[in-house]
Amino acid sequence: MNEFEVNFNRESPQKINDEIVMSIGNKIEQNLSYKYCIGLNGKWSILKEFSKDTQATWKPTENGIYTIIVQAKREDEQKPFNYLGKVDYVIGEMEKNIIKAVALDKRELTVGEKITAKVEVVRKGVLFRYGIVENGKWHLLKDYSAEDMITWTVTKIGKQEVVVQCKLIDSKEKFDDTKSVEFNVLPIKNMQIKDFKCLAEELFTGNEITFQVDAEHDDSRLILYKFIKIDSKGAAECIQNYSTKRIVSYIENDFGDFKLLCLVKDMYSPNKYDDRAVILYSIKKYKTIAIKSFTSDVTSPQTLGNDINFKALAEGGKKLLYRFIIDGNSSEDSGYIRSSNFNWKPKAAGTYKITLFVKDASFEENYEDKVHMEFIIDEENRDPVVIKEIIKDTKTKILTGETINIKVVAEGGIELRYSFIVKSEDKEIEKIDYGPCEWVNYTPEKAGSYEVEIRVKDKFSTKEYDSSATVYIEAFDYIPASIDYILVPSNDYYMIGDKIELMVISENTKDTLNKYVLKINNRKVEETNYGQASQYVVNPKCAGLYNIDIFAKNKKSDKAFDCKKTVRFIIHESLPVTNTVIECDRLKPKVNEGINFNVSSEGGKEVIYEFYLMEQSEWNLVQKYSRKNFYTFIPFTKGSYKLLVLSKSQINKSSYEDYAILGFDVEK
The missing domain is CATH 2.60.40.10 (Immunoglobulins)
Incomplete structure (x- = not known):
């Protein structure tokens, strides 16, 4: 001055x-x-x-x-x-025009994109002011400053021009020179919802329900999704306000018919929404009740004086109730009880009908599913025949020419008799008729699968058998290799440089050969020859999906392999970005006062941040992805604001790994 x-x-x-x-x-x-x-x-x-x-x-x-x-x-x-x-x-004679040129980085762009203007002048000591002309109206972008470059986001469609006014520092004029350049703003390409579906298979009260929407849009645009739930009475509830998340989950505590409305828009679209879709779905109180089985611990017929236990297996509902009704010479009714077992001691001989009813505790009608069985009670008093145990002296996988001994432990009846039937490929090849011997030896002569059916009955029984069981035997010319377990490090997150050791546990280790094939991102990297090594070590040097196929076979096997198992690992370059937090230096922000925001996060590698500001219910990208973890903002109007920060590792190709939103109110 x-x-x-x-x-x-x-x-x-x-x-x-x-x-x-x-x-x-x-x-x-x-x-x-x-x-x-x-x-x-x-x-x-x-x-x-x-x-x-x-x-x-x-x-x-x-x-x-x-x-x-x-x-x-x-x-x-x-x-x-x-x-x-x-x-x-x-x-001397000087150039009267101060502005030599105004250069735009683009002359045609889409709503929401940024544009930069650079001013070239013929001398120093110049101040610059920038404005926009839209539909004949002039709007100030930035008042006089020494900045010869400006970047802004276009929000209106159509032909516009940026106006640059310049004046010397000591000039008393409003401006000494002015220049304008035209540019054209195109509308956003049509956006369309292609698919809107429910990912949950079971829609029941109290369960989490997940929906996913897929929209066709320009991949370079930032798309926002909003979900509104509408019940059968028309009451609406916002499940998710406009956000970049296209998958939404919530727990429904009510039941009935519902609608979910999805609104989709480009972040910079001037419309309330660019497309919408509705999905109809019904929420049930619980899964439909179905009786899967209704059994007794002994077979019919039985004699008086023996306890008979009925067992029900049902699925569905939330709190199941069971009712057992016995109709016959001595009827009983358990009434609805919570136990799925009912013990019955018959008091009179005869033919009985046992009916099972099942319903949920909240169901007001008589039942939701039912089933019945018939049961005969004889006068004669004898214990039921039951096979308690089958003892084998060797495993059921044996070599041809080896002998397996099978012994039966049974109880009940007066005098028990045993029968053994050997089958292969559903054909009977040997049979031992009923006799007092409770064991049998069997030697398979050729490779194959065999069934040994064991039948037990009381000497005085008129039935074909009172109890039965089956033993399955597999005979081999050699015992095929089988991988029982693959021991891996107890770690659920692997990074480059972590040493990963695999240990293969299998029977007949001395006769088993192992081969390892390593694939990274579905590309074969390493393949070993068959050998007796039961350990394999991986030292990951790059990130990606690691597949390790383990092949095992017996030394005598002429097959490519007898057994194959696969272990998969995801190798990360760094820990994921988590715990993104926004901190503000002002408790009560005021109009025209600067507000500083600082962002911190955990994990990641060379973490970058992108900032979005919601002002007057409109989101604006205020700072693109960069290593800057701070943002300064001066509010010019009173109201509610939100700051959204997306964070990710610089090497990560996804849109973001973590985010945080901070809402704040600005006072006058």
């Missing part, structure tokens, strides 16, 4: 070698000393050092826009000067 006037005997502009006298226009104080300095294109020279002279003569020798500075100071003053006068002076 000029603190005193500097006058000239000749008005600017003048020619080279003209003598120009400059003088002090107004004396602020008495006994001041004055120093006269001349500047051109950043170079300065002293015309006259400090003296009492209130004027100086200057004879310019070069064309240009000069800056004249006159300093004034008091006697015995320690400061360099006390007052300052400054003015520009033109020598």
Whole structure:
């Protein structure tokens, strides 16, 4: 700011070698000393050092826009000067236009994209102001500053122009030069919901329900999704406000018919939504009740005096109730009970009908499913025949020519008899009729699968058998290799450099050969030959999906392999980005005061952040992905705001790994 006037005997502009006298226009104080300095294109020279002279003569020798500075100071003053006068002076014919060019990085773009304008001027010491002309109306983008470049987001469709106004620092004019450049803003390409589906298979009260929407859109755009639940009475509830999440889950505590409305829009779309879809679904109180089985611990017929236990197996419902009704010579009714077992001790012989009813505790009708069986009670008092155990002296996988001994432990009846039937491929090949011997030896002569059916009955029983069981035997020319377990490190998150050791556990280890095939992202990287090594070590050097196929076979096997198992690992370059937190330096933000936001997160590698600001219910991308974990914002209006921060590792190709949202209110 000029603190005193500097006058000239000749008005600017003048020619080279003209003598120009400059003088002090107004004396602020008495006994001041004055120093006269001349500047051109950043170079300065002293015309006259400090003296009492209130004027100086200057004879310019070069064309240009000069800056004249006159300093004034008091006697015995320690400061360099006390007052300052400054003015520009033109020598020669100078270019009248200050702005040489205005360059845009793009002339055609889509709503929501950013555009940058760069101004080129012919001299220094210029201030710039930027505005936009839309439909004949001028809007200020940025007031006068020294910034010769500006970037902004276009939000209106159609042809527009950016207007740049410039003026010299000491100019008293509104502007000294102006220039405008046109550009065209295109509408967002049509967005369309292609699929809207429910991912949950069972829709019951209290269960989590997940929905997913797929929309066709430009991959470079930021798409927002909003979900609204509507019940049968028309009451609406917002499950998820506009967000980048296209999968939504919630727990429904009610039942009946519902609608879920999905609204989709581009973040910068001027519409309330760009497309919408509705899905209809019904929520049941619980899964339909179905009786899977209804059995007794002994077979019919039985004799008086024996306890008979009935067991029900049902699925569905939430709190199941069971009712056992016995109709016959001595009827019983358990009433609805919570136990799925009922013990019955018959009091009279005869044929009985046992009916099972099942329902949920909340069901008001008689039953939701039922089933019945018939049971005969004889007068004769004898224990039921039951096979308690089958003992084998070797495993059921044996070599041809080896003998397996099978022994039966049974109880009940008066005098038990045993029968053994050997079958292969559903054909009977050997049979031992009923006799008192409770064991049998069998030696398979050729490879194959065999069934040994064991039948037990009381000597005085008229039935074909009272109890039966089957033993399955597999005979081999050699015992095929079988991988029982693959021991892996107890770690659910692997990174580059982690040593991963696999241990294969299998029977007949000495006769078993193992081969390992390593694939990374479905590309074969390593394949070993068959050998007796039961350990395999992986030292991952890159991220990706690691598949390790383990093949095992017996030494005598002529097959490619007898057994195969696969282990899969996902190798990460770093820990995932988690715990993203936004911190604000102001508890009560106010209009026209700067607010600083700092973001922190855990995990990741070279974490980058992207900032979105919701102002007046509109999201705006305010800072693209970068390593900057802070953002400064000056609100100009009172209201509610939200700041959304997306975070991810720089190497991660997904849209984001974690995010955080901070809402805040701005007061006047």
